[in-house]
Amino acid sequence: MNFDFTDDQHAIKRTAKDFLADRFTLERVRELAESREYDDAAWREMCELGWAGIFASERYGGQGLGMVELVILMEELGYALAPVPFLSNAAAGLALQFAGTPEQRERWLPGIASGGARGTVGLVGGGEARLVPDAESAEVIVIFTGVGGFVVERSGADVEPIETIDLTRRFARVRADGGDPLVGDGGDAPYRIATAVAAELTGVGQRGMEMAVQYARERKQFGRPIGAYQAVSHRCAQMLLEVEGARSASYYAGWCADAEPETLPLAASMAKAYASDAGWRVTASSLQVHGGIGFTWEHDLHFFLKRAKVDGMLYGSAGELRDDVAALSGVEAVAPAPA
Amino acid sequence: MDLTLSPSEREFRDRLRAWLAGNNPGPDPPGDDAAFEHRRDWQRKLFDAGYAGFAWPKEYGGQGATLVEQAIFGEEMARAKAPQPVNILGLVMGGPVVIHHGTEEQKERWLRPILTADEIWCQGFSEPESGSDLASLKTRAIKSNGEWLVTGQKVWTTYARRSKWCMLVARTDPDAPKHQGLTYFIMDMEQDAVQVRPLAQITGEPEFNELFMEEARIPDENVVGGVGNGWGVAITTLMNERAGLGAASAAGVRIALGELRELADERGVADDPVVRQRIGQLTIEVELLRLNAWRGLSAIMKRGVPGPEGSLPKWQWSEVNQALTELAIDILGEDGAAWDSPWAYRFLRARANSIEGGTTEILKNIVAERVLGLPKLR
Numbered sequence: 001m002n003f004d005f006t007d008d009q010h011a012i013k014r015t016a017k018d019f020l021a022d023r024f025t026l027e028r029v030r031e032l033a034e035s036r037e038y039d040d041a042a043w044r045e046m047c048e049l050g051w052a053g054i055f056a057s058e059r060y061g062g063q064g065l066g067m068v069e070l071v072i073l074m075e076e077l078g079y080a081l082a083p084v085p086f087l088s089n090a091a092a093g094l095a096l097q098f099a100g101t102p103e104q105r106e107r108w109l110p111g112i113a114s115g116g117a118r119g120t121v122g123l124v125g126g127g128e129a130r131l132v133p134d135a136e137s138a139e140v141i142v143i144f145t146g147v148g149g150f151v152v153e154r155s156g157a158d159v160e161p162i163e164t165i166d167l168t169r170r171f172a173r174v175r176a177d178g179g180d181p182l183v184g185d186g187g188d189a190p191y192r193i194a195t196a197v198a199a200e201l202t203g204v205g206q207r208g209m210e211m212a213v214q215y216a217r218e219r220k221q222f223g224r225p226i227g228a229y230q231a232v233s234h235r236c237a238q239m240l241l242e243v244e245g246a247r248s249a250s251y252y253a254g255w256c257a258d259a260e261p262e263t264l265p266l267a268a269s270m271a272k273a274y275a276s277d278a279g280w281r282v283t284a285s286s287l288q289v290h291g292g293i294g295f296t297w298e299h300d301l302h303f304f305l306k307r308a309k310v311d312g313m314l315y316g317s318a319g320e321l322r323d324d325v326a327a328l329s330g331v332e333a334v335a336p337a338p339a
Numbered sequence: 340m341d342l343t344l345s346p347s348e349r350e351f352r353d354r355l356r357a358w359l360a361g362n363n364p365g366p367d368p369p370g371d372d373a374a375f376e377h378r379r380d381w382q383r384k385l386f387d388a389g390y391a392g393f394a395w396p397k398e399y400g401g402q403g404a405t406l407v408e409q410a411i412f413g414e415e416m417a418r419a420k421a422p423q424p425v426n427i428l429g430l431v432m433g434g435p436v437v438i439h440h441g442t443e444e445q446k447e448r449w450l451r452p453i454l455t456a457d458e459i460w461c462q463g464f465s466e467p468e469s470g471s472d473l474a475s476l477k478t479r480a481i482k483s484n485g486e487w488l489v490t491g492q493k494v495w496t497t498y499a500r501r502s503k504w505c506m507l508v509a510r511t512d513p514d515a516p517k518h519q520g521l522t523y524f525i526m527d528m529e530q531d532a533v534q535v536r537p538l539a540q541i542t543g544e545p546e547f548n549e550l551f552m553e554e555a556r557i558p559d560e561n562v563v564g565g566v567g568n569g570w571g572v573a574i575t576t577l578m579n580e581r582a583g584l585g586a587a588s589a590a591g592v593r594i595a596l597g598e599l600r601e602l603a604d605e606r607g608v609a610d611d612p613v614v615r616q617r618i619g620q621l622t623i624e625v626e627l628l629r630l631n632a633w634r635g636l637s638a639i640m641k642r643g644v645p646g647p648e649g650s651l652p653k654w655q656w657s658e659v660n661q662a663l664t665e666l667a668i669d670i671l672g673e674d675g676a677a678w679d680s681p682w683a684y685r686f687l688r689a690r691a692n693s694i695e696g697g698t699t700e701i702l703k704n705i706v707a708e709r710v711l712g713l714p715k716l717r
Contacts, residue, residue: 001341001343001407002341002640003340003342003633003636004638004641009340213711224714229716232713236713237707240710240711245624248634252342273623322623323615324619325622329622
């Protein structure tokens, strides 16, 4: 029993944190968000570091590591709010690696793992996938239908860009049919993708909390730092509770994916449901701690708040996944202790 | 990262589970006296099997269990719905304090009867005027002819009527700053100067007591950790043996969640979308208790100190248990109003969860000040 990263995993986390802090200052994130752009140079560096294919088989040019390593990167990417097409591409890689046919993997995974020919994933609801990140710039789109999935080339799909409240990411609606079917019902790939988003939300929440705590230490009203007042400090304590919960849940789901995939659907549903709520509540609470300045465009917090809200909707909402948790955990009265 | 038990941990768990299957005496019988005897017998059985004072060092009659074994022990006890050993306060608080701060004579005198449940221990910390602000306590101890005379009042004292010894914190120097004038005593409860009055709770049960002392006598050799050091000793009492408790409380609510699910099925509301949302959320939060507990244990094993998640379990557990029992009562509807409904006691008892052992507000203060580094209010 050891619920902690290995030394190698800690090293990945440190490297990612340092790299992202250097490349994505808040000024840089703002500049990219306001011009609706990604940082292509930083993205290429990430690809050279092997991040894009961190979980993909070495056979396809990946690092051959696991979901835990991807979770580590996603948390740090969320913390930095890095505007890069990482999540969409990783989602496509997970879909193809875990639900693709051998031909589909051969064809698409090398490009995804190197970052040279990216992919993305959409979930169909009501005849179209309504919130697909980076569909315009992807080469390949994987569509999950709820009972299975298929793969289409971007050129074979109807892609309609939409601007969401999250300016750090590009989205589109996608309509496509008649693509190349995935294996079976798509297996547990959607749960791996949900786990990645849960980890990103953990990082977003962590940053929102740190911003609140720093502000509460510095901002003085009535002659004291506002963090000395329990109305403010207890809000911050609540943020810690929720961020740590999201963290435990997403690390656990990552581990389940790698070590005991049969437990992944429940663990991932829990992680994404909890992290979706936590990401939003923590950033919204942080905005309240910041008061009026937090509501201004010139403060950076709103970029995190908006990312958290849109991540909450992406690849399964808290409400849908909570219902899945109720269903997946079934009527069995007592789950066994960890074995 | 490896969230499975190692072969030796699994072997330990399986051995304990098999032992529990053959020895767990089941729930308390009705009536205070019968329940007390039931739990005393249970502790003696645990003692004979080597499970009493399981976390204590071997030289003092314990097993020197690892943190993981302690957590497994707590989980398995909850899973088997085994009763608490009768001398729980002696086992998790009194004994460890004597082990850490006591003299050899004190260890010789007190430790073994704690393990065997021959001498029951209670705790005299809180007072009517000193709850969260424990260091403001007013009970006085004055030295006279080589012994201490204690006068004052304590409250929330579990098992006071059946206890031989009381862990008592009293003020020995009224002129010192409030945290420095306190001393930690072990007081003999069998004296006329100590009066116990049961205190009925909202459940109707007198689980706790008030304690009145009028020049109660404590020999000088019953001071633990030195005169004036009571605050530090009391804090170790409060911090002690918490490591395995997170996992145990998580296992307890997991059992309760199973019962809640059965209730939802019986009442035909398992398909109700609102009930499903609430059960889904509770399922997540119960699982998070377990995961946070294990993450906390891993942090202690690696770094020797708990990580930030270590300060959260008790706060989180109280919220989960309250939400869980509230949902059960909601599912029962009008039948939930009945005094003898199986959930009524648990529903009412849960209100204390966010008060006992540190209120949620105090826990939030601790998180804000010590984990997040926010400025102190005071």
